[in-house]
Amino acid sequence: MSQNGSCWDRRNQPLPTSDGRLDNFSNPSLVSLSDSRKLCTSPKIDHKPENYDDLQLEFSPFLFSSLEQYLPPDMLDAPRDAKVQYMKAILYRYSPESERTRVQRHKEYKQRIILNYPPLHKEIYTIHAENFFTPSFLKAIRDNTEESFRSVIAEPSTGIYTFEMLQPQFCEMLVSEVDHFERWVHETKCRIMRPNTMNHYGAVLDDLGMETMLDKLMNDYIIPLARVFFAGVGGPTLDSHHGFVVEYGIHRDTELGLHVDDSEVTLNICLGKQFTEGQLFFRGVRCDEHVNTQPLSEEIFDYSHVPGRAVLHNGRHRHGARATTSGQRINLILWCRSSSFREMKKYLKDFSSWCGECRRKKKERERLSIAATKQELLKRES
């Protein structure tokens, strides 16, 4: 599922153009990217980059200072403006105008909400660990060892981790904050973006001012776990997130079809309220190529949500939610992403370390090759 694409389309990141054109670069005559002006492959580490913090740029100032050490030697001491133009041209190549416009519009949309929406519970917009988390979870995170994690985390099916995480009072406050937000949206007739293409109810928490809180949640509480349990799929390098709340029940979405998330690691926590059914069902981890293949019997697993309890799984773990047949089910979802893992994945073809189907095919190839070798040996002996 993507934030704004089809169910299986999880690539909503801009792709570089293959032909090296300056896509939609508004003033290409400013910069020429002739061969002699290419970026260097290794950085000039003794060059001290300039500071770009004071400039109103479409890209992070940090990106400019990082890129500066790779400039062609004759550019290193050029005026800062010239360096900015040169680096902007390169960055534009990797970020088409449509994508930049989308990002800018989204920024403005978020700012409009944050400036106008009056929060109900200001205290949940920053993390207060003792008030948010259960003591057992907090202790495990603070001990920060695989042993401490395993003492509070169950793995009822391969790659699916569940644990008590949130205090009931925090769950209630978050649910009432989202209710309050929904009422405000209704009263002000403000049009808001829903969490993704498949959930039509619920709110994007990042958009209503919880981005910094969720960043801290990912960095301080999820990365330590992901480092241990999702080491091979970008867990240690998670660097962005999409955080939202989904709601199911009568007059809401009732169920959710089989999909994969636009994430490397997904945290899914039940916030309540009271409900029946609505189980999560899992069907094994798959790479893009094998996303529609049959699950093996050991990959079929159902999980019943319990308020306050979290499920942590690979974003590529195929899953869906059965119908919530009565009451209301509300869950907090955090899709955690790793840009470096995504970049690396583009250059790989075999994902047998985590894709069930790649692994099955690899085993089958090995089995055939062993059988062929045996046949050959038998032939020689007879």
Ligand SMILES: O=C(O)CCC(=O)C(=O)O
């Ligand atoms: O309803 C649930 O618990 C699952 C939601 C989900 O998978 C998603 O939003 O990506």
Ligand SMILES: [Fe+2]
């Ligand atoms: Fe999902």
